[in-house]
Amino acid sequence: MKKFIYSEDLIDYDINVSNLIKYKNNVNISNKYQNKVLGLIFFNPSLRTRLSTQKAALNLGIKTISINVNKDSWQLEFEDNIVMNGDKPEHIKEAAQVISQYCDIIGVRSFASLENKKTDLEDIIINSFVKYSKVPVINLESAISHPLQSLADALTIKENSKFKNPKIILSWAPHIKPLPHAVANSFIKMCRLCNFDLTITNPKECNLSKEITNGFDVIHDQNTAFKNADFIYAKNWSSFENYGKLIKPKNSWTIDTEKMELTNNAYFMHCLPVRRNLIVTDHVLDSKNNLTINQANNRTFATQYILDKILKNEK
Amino acid sequence: MKKFIYSEDLIDYDINVSNLIKYKNNVNISNKYQNKVLGLIFFNPSLRTRLSTQKAALNLGIKTISINVNKDSWQLEFEDNIVMNGDKPEHIKEAAQVISQYCDIIGVRSFASLENKKTDLEDIIINSFVKYSKVPVINLESAISHPLQSLADALTIKENSKFKNPKIILSWAPHIKPLPHAVANSFIKMCRLCNFDLTITNPKECNLSKEITNGFDVIHDQNTAFKNADFIYAKNWSSFENYGKLIKPKNSWTIDTEKMELTNNAYFMHCLPVRRNLIVTDHVLDSKNNLTINQANNRTFATQYILDKILKNEK
Amino acid sequence: MKKFIYSEDLIDYDINVSNLIKYKNNVNISNKYQNKVLGLIFFNPSLRTRLSTQKAALNLGIKTISINVNKDSWQLEFEDNIVMNGDKPEHIKEAAQVISQYCDIIGVRSFASLENKKTDLEDIIINSFVKYSKVPVINLESAISHPLQSLADALTIKENSKFKNPKIILSWAPHIKPLPHAVANSFIKMCRLCNFDLTITNPKECNLSKEITNGFDVIHDQNTAFKNADFIYAKNWSSFENYGKLIKPKNSWTIDTEKMELTNNAYFMHCLPVRRNLIVTDHVLDSKNNLTINQANNRTFATQYILDKILKNEK
Numbered sequence: 001m002k003k004f005i006y007s008e009d010l011i012d013y014d015i016n017v018s019n020l021i022k023y024k025n026n027v028n029i030s031n032k033y034q035n036k037v038l039g040l041i042f043f044n045p046s047l048r049t050r051l052s053t054q055k056a057a058l059n060l061g062i063k064t065i066s067i068n069v070n071k072d073s074w075q076l077e078f079e080d081n082i083v084m085n086g087d088k089p090e091h092i093k094e095a096a097q098v099i100s101q102y103c104d105i106i107g108v109r110s111f112a113s114l115e116n117k118k119t120d121l122e123d124i125i126i127n128s129f130v131k132y133s134k135v136p137v138i139n140l141e142s143a144i145s146h147p148l149q150s151l152a153d154a155l156t157i158k159e160n161s162k163f164k165n166p167k168i169i170l171s172w173a174p175h176i177k178p179l180p181h182a183v184a185n186s187f188i189k190m191c192r193l194c195n196f197d198l199t200i201t202n203p204k205e206c207n208l209s210k211e212i213t214n215g216f217d218v219i220h221d222q223n224t225a226f227k228n229a230d231f232i233y234a235k236n237w238s239s240f241e242n243y244g245k246l247i248k249p250k251n252s253w254t255i256d257t258e259k260m261e262l263t264n265n266a267y268f269m270h271c272l273p274v275r276r277n278l279i280v281t282d283h284v285l286d287s288k289n290n291l292t293i294n295q296a297n298n299r300t301f302a303t304q305y306i307l308d309k310i311l312k313n314e315k
Numbered sequence: 316m317k318k319f320i321y322s323e324d325l326i327d328y329d330i331n332v333s334n335l336i337k338y339k340n341n342v343n344i345s346n347k348y349q350n351k352v353l354g355l356i357f358f359n360p361s362l363r364t365r366l367s368t369q370k371a372a373l374n375l376g377i378k379t380i381s382i383n384v385n386k387d388s389w390q391l392e393f394e395d396n397i398v399m400n401g402d403k404p405e406h407i408k409e410a411a412q413v414i415s416q417y418c419d420i421i422g423v424r425s426f427a428s429l430e431n432k433k434t435d436l437e438d439i440i441i442n443s444f445v446k447y448s449k450v451p452v453i454n455l456e457s458a459i460s461h462p463l464q465s466l467a468d469a470l471t472i473k474e475n476s477k478f479k480n481p482k483i484i485l486s487w488a489p490h491i492k493p494l495p496h497a498v499a500n501s502f503i504k505m506c507r508l509c510n511f512d513l514t515i516t517n518p519k520e521c522n523l524s525k526e527i528t529n530g531f532d533v534i535h536d537q538n539t540a541f542k543n544a545d546f547i548y549a550k551n552w553s554s555f556e557n558y559g560k561l562i563k564p565k566n567s568w569t570i571d572t573e574k575m576e577l578t579n580n581a582y583f584m585h586c587l588p589v590r591r592n593l594i595v596t597d598h599v600l601d602s603k604n605n606l607t608i609n610q611a612n613n614r615t616f617a618t619q620y621i622l623d624k625i626l627k628n629e630k
Numbered sequence: 631m632k633k634f635i636y637s638e639d640l641i642d643y644d645i646n647v648s649n650l651i652k653y654k655n656n657v658n659i660s661n662k663y664q665n666k667v668l669g670l671i672f673f674n675p676s677l678r679t680r681l682s683t684q685k686a687a688l689n690l691g692i693k694t695i696s697i698n699v700n701k702d703s704w705q706l707e708f709e710d711n712i713v714m715n716g717d718k719p720e721h722i723k724e725a726a727q728v729i730s731q732y733c734d735i736i737g738v739r740s741f742a743s744l745e746n747k748k749t750d751l752e753d754i755i756i757n758s759f760v761k762y763s764k765v766p767v768i769n770l771e772s773a774i775s776h777p778l779q780s781l782a783d784a785l786t787i788k789e790n791s792k793f794k795n796p797k798i799i800l801s802w803a804p805h806i807k808p809l810p811h812a813v814a815n816s817f818i819k820m821c822r823l824c825n826f827d828l829t830i831t832n833p834k835e836c837n838l839s840k841e842i843t844n845g846f847d848v849i850h851d852q853n854t855a856f857k858n859a860d861f862i863y864a865k866n867w868s869s870f871e872n873y874g875k876l877i878k879p880k881n882s883w884t885i886d887t888e889k890m891e892l893t894n895n896a897y898f899m900h901c902l903p904v905r906r907n908l909i910v911t912d913h914v915l916d917s918k919n920n921l922t923i924n925q926a927n928n929r930t931f932a933t934q935y936i937l938d939k940i941l942k943n944e945k
Contacts, residue, residue, distance in 0.1 A: 045386075047414075054417075067677065068386075072672075073680070077906075081912060090677070093916075098677070098926040276408075277397065293413060293416070300416075357702075360703045360704050366669065369695045370695070373693050587724055589720070592711075592714060597711060608727045608728060608731070
């Protein structure tokens with residue numbers, strides 16, 4: 001395995017999720033890779049990803065070096081063939097080559113701009129690192145993909161499901177800012193790769209990319225979608241068609257106890273951070289059906305599993 | 316020992332200070348806790364605390380992961396039952412539970428707001444971490460408490476005192492900004508727990524909380540207070556009664572050679588950072604009676620002692 | 631060896647460069663200095679230096695603790711005998727003494743102000759650390775010196791030169807901001823210490839300090855200078871005489887293929903970050919004669935060599 005940028009980079013995804021359950025239960029803290037260095041490049045803030053990735057590395061004996069681009073260093077240029085006389089003093093060509101000389105693996109976090117649909121869809125930042133880096137690259141959330149989150153989510157679903165093929169709902173929920181599509185995209189891809197029974201529900205004006213949702217039902221009535229669900233995965237995202245535009249907070253889409261009662265005593269999931277009483281009510285989050293803390297914990301094991309696979313150079 | 320938030324969390328405080336002297340003299344660098352992770356959460360800047368805590372952890376083989384809240388990640392919400400539609404995208408309930416899954420101990424630094432007396436006195440940030448974290452929490456300076464500083468101060472006094480019961484003066488000194496009460500509060504608590512002979516001196520308009528100073532003399536004439544003192548501990552703090560208000564720099568309270576000559580050849584102490592020629596003159600700081608550098612060094616050993624005690628799960 | 635602030639601190643410089651080639655080829659990752667702590671103090675942003683220094687430390691088993699002054703902590707005062715009632719709450723006297731208690735070596739990065747020629751020439755920040763620190767200090771780029779960059783450059787030249795005494799050109803190149811003299815200064819000093827055949831070329835209005843260039847030819851016609859060169863080292867710097875003033879971008883000085891064809895198939899060097907198509911064209915950078923990535927890689931080995939020498943306490 002040479003990179004983990006999109007969920008499909010993990011061949012035999014569903015078998016790997018099963019293996020990951022066993023892996024988690026047999027995790028030993030070791031100095032297995034004590035001479036390896038993981039470089040973490042953050043273009044955006046991070047709490048869970050920053051900590052869980054370092055924790056995963058520690059568990060394997062890997063040393064981490066972190067850089068906050070723009071804060072610790074400076075802005076990078078990603079366009080080719082331009083005269084660099086603006087506010088970006090270094091080109092990704094140099095930066096990626098140089099950084100990859102100091103590291104054995106590189107992790108990159110760079111959110112969508114939500115301004116330039118073309119470069120966001122090309123996932124230009126993470127893919128430039130892949131292109132110019134001499135070592136494997138893992139995705140700590142890019143413009144359109146958050147595969148380590150989804151792998152942790154798959155693990156959480158498999159660990160908690162009472163049924164072989166649970167009914168999963170990905171539900172849009174309100175937010176005050178326009179948010180990227182990365183988490184929703186990767187969750188849907190993961191469900192496809194795991195053959196999960198997924199239904200998506202969102203207001204009409206905020207369908208995700210058809211390329212992504214292709215093959216899954218998209219229902220615009222949240223109550224109908226929730227019926228008999230076993231897992232409710234909540235997430236906000238901005239408009240895809242009217243790219244990056246905020247869909248005004250529709251508080252009727254906030255997930256509350258009443259809606260959860262339509263389900264089959266479903267678990268509640270969210271990638272965090274979650275805005276309480278906007279995305280979901282306190283009552284749902286403080287119930288025993290809340291899996292968000294487990295999801296966050298599983299980030300460590302998902303990341304550790306992938307790091308291990310890459311360093312063992314396994315397919 | 317499950318936490319170190321207030322000085323009184325360390326049972327048999329004075330015996331522990333004596334043990335700490337021996338501990339310091341027998342410090343071995345080891346990999347004793349090489350599988351343990353210490354998470355450091357900074358809501359405010361830090362130099363000594365940041366470095367000495369990492370040094371203490373290194374001496375014990377503990378790995379540290381640091382987060383600068385607001386810079387590396389984002390602001391946290393501490394109020395309950397509110398609709399999170401403002402500038403704080405994550406609630407402490409989630410953050411503390413999540414972080415504590417990645418760590419074996421959490422250290423938190425969060426200064427007083429000096430704006431809301433009630434939440435400052437409740438020490439809401441650090442206590443929320445204690446409430447929601449699944450692992451022990453140590454205080455790297457909270458709104459009203461800085462117990463690791465005071466433990467280092469106790470060690471410094473015991474190491475340097477020529478007498479069994481030295482006369483200690485906690486003296487207010489001028490500053491250009493309103494400062495929190497944490498250092499002064501914890502110093503006073505420590506003196507009580509060690510049965511030290513403490514007198515406090517400050518201008519009339521800036522008495523500390525009576526609950527804290529209860530039982531100690533508070534003298535408003537600095538020169539009188541300094542007579543025959545063995546240790547002068549200088550610190551600025553803002554008004555407690557007129558909460559958080561700046562007491563205008565009174566340069567007559569700056570500690571200088573003339574005042575030090577009233578003492579019994581006293582040592583000078585301060586927690587640092589110290590503003591030269593405002594809090595204290597160059598001459599005093601550059602004299603051999605200056606213990607501030609020793610205090611800073613002792614931060615390492617005080618923290619190491621507490622980390623060791625918590626990980627050994629000692630009372 | 632007690633410090634590495636200026637190139638001349640490395641005695642028998644040219645012998646050491648030869649030793650460094652062997653050192654690099656025999657680098658073993660070890661835990662040789664596993665109880666040692668390297669403190670990295672950044673007053674300015676850093677990418678290569680931050681990563682390569684940590685990588686060098688990792689290779690030797692040294693633990694690193696980093697501080698971003700102004701971001702993680704606060705501003706430091708460097709002036710003596712002043713009343714500290716401004717925006718700098720801590721004096722270097724305290725900070726350096728304190729930090730050096732937690733570390734075995736300190737690395738400091740602090741660029742030139744380009745505002746105060748006198749304090750820049752005195753290199754006041756790094757030299758204050760040397761003065762007050764109790765442990766060795768290494769220079770991660772100061773106001774007027776960047777010796778670890780030049781040591782990596784010397785290594786790169788020796789590794790790649792086809793001749794015993796190659797012709798080296800240090801060429802000014804255009805930039806949009808006034809830049810410090812540190813890299814150019816140290817490159818020239820290194821060439822002197824290595825007995826390299828160096829010629830400097832820059833526009834008339836931006837000669838470097840005569841004290842630095844003394845003994846080397848300075849040619850104001852770039853094309854003439856490039857003839858028969860084996861190495862072109864490009865760098866921008868601001869005016870020395872008209873201190874810190876920007877020399878307006880002269881695009882005629884941009885290094886392009888046409889100019890490189892005047893040389894003896896010369897290698898292209900630059901310390902990075904490099905502004906493409908301003909300092910040098912894409913075509914030159916993307917050619918096989920580009921050594922900038924090698925230079926960056928050699929930063930690790932140069933730093934590791936110096937850290938090792940200091941910790942072994944070798945001359």
